[in-house]
Amino acid sequence: MDPRYQHSSMEAEHLETPKKANSSLIASAFIEYAAYFIIFLGFLYFLVMYLFPKF
Template sequence: MREPHKQDIEVDRTEVHKKSDSSLVASTFIKYAAYIIIFFGFLYFLIRYVFPKF
């Protein structure tokens, strides 16, 4: 039996390197810190102004 015809195929390999960029970490921290501050501010508003009216 004959071998099937094999073509020469070039395969591009890409390497993924994880970058530990400090500015990306800092911006993510600031974003989540802002979410937490907004959340607790909303809770404070509810407890201080809305719940006493019931």
């Protein structure tokens, strides 16, 4: 037997990972980060309209 292929009888273990994404999980994460972004924009609006003119 050729020494390069002496371990050819051993098979590598293949692990299958699920590649399906739960669409409701993605949608809820999008809504969460969209809400954070809107709150951040509201905070910036408050700073610009109310606090900056006082200086």
